[in-house]
Amino acid sequence: xxxxxYLNLVFPNGLSPHEALDHLLNVGVYIVGIGVYAVFIFHxxxxxxxxxxxxxxxxxxxxxxxxxxxGVLRVLxxxxxxIVIFPIFxxxxxxxxxxxxxxxxxxxxxxxxLLVALATVSAIRVAAYYHEDLSRDLSxxxxxxxxxxxxxxxxxxxxxxxxxxxxxxxxxxELIFYYFAFLVxxxxxxxxxxxxxxGLIAFRRRQLVRGVEExxxxxxxxxxxxxxxxxxxxxxxxxxxx
Numbered sequence: 001x002x003x004x005x006y007l008n009l010v011f012p013n014g015l016s017p018h019e020a021l022d023h024l025l026n027v028g029v030y031i032v033g034i035g036v037y038a039v040f041i042f043h044x045x046x047x048x049x050x051x052x053x054x055x056x057x058x059x060x061x062x063x064x065x066x067x068x069x070x071g072v073l074r075v076l077x078x079x080x081x082x083i084v085i086f087p088i089f090x091x092x093x094x095x096x097x098x099x100x101x102x103x104x105x106x107x108x109x110x111x112x113x114l115l116v117a118l119a120t121v122s123a124i125r126v127a128a129y130y131h132e133d134l135s136r137d138l139s140x141x142x143x144x145x146x147x148x149x150x151x152x153x154x155x156x157x158x159x160x161x162x163x164x165x166x167x168x169x170x171x172x173x174e175l176i177f178y179y180f181a182f183l184v185x186x187x188x189x190x191x192x193x194x195x196x197x198x199g200l201i202a203f204r205r206r207q208l209v210r211g212v213e214e215x216x217x218x219x220x221x222x223x224x225x226x227x228x229x230x231x232x233x234x235x236x237x238x239x240x241x242x
Contacts, residue, residue: 053089106158126190
């Protein structure tokens with residue numbers, strides 16, 4: 001039995017380089033698609049789940065000697081980040097979650113899809129101020145659920161149904177604005193509450209440290225004046241020796 005006969009027994013349909021290239025091309029498309037989607041979701045959910053999304057770099061403010069200038073610069077940078085930059089990212093989050101839910105939802109109206117998207121983003125932001133690990137787990141559920149469904153059953157998705165749901169967005173501009181404004185206000189409230197809690201904890205800690213330092217200094221003052229009469233209950237002066 002020669003080698004060609006052996007190959008025909010093992011591969012009765014024969015081996016074709018063109019057929020192999022077609023199959024591998026499909027595999028390559030899946031690999032690239034899944035990889036790009038996974039990388040995007042990885043960075044998306046990590047950013048969405050971060051408590052401090054924008055690091056406030058105020059090192060340049062040290063150039064101003066006057067404390068008033070430094071305070072004004074801090075306020076301007078804070079307002080620029082949470083009045084200008086944050087709303088842009090908030091709208092992006094809401095749009096991405098709405099798109100994902102529109103893909104998953106076949107028979108839901110756009111208003112319901114938008115409501116679930118807002119509730120999901122809001123819950124992620126609230127969880128981020130409690131514990132970032134919780135918010136990360138919550139923020140990656142829906143995106144990776146879409147990926148899992150696509151891998152198992154790609155026929156589940158209907159592009160026409162998803163596009164039909166998204167086309168209703170033009171009829172819900174006011175609702176989109178209300179939800180968007182709510183998300184921005186929610187972030188401000190969370191920042192204020194977090195700042196109050198952190199300030200309260202720092203104040204309590206300073207009080208505790210001050211109390212410990214005062215108690216530590218009390219024996220030193222007593223030893224500094226040994227001739228003072230001991231006022232402790234039950235203490236008696238030593239009788240002079242005869």
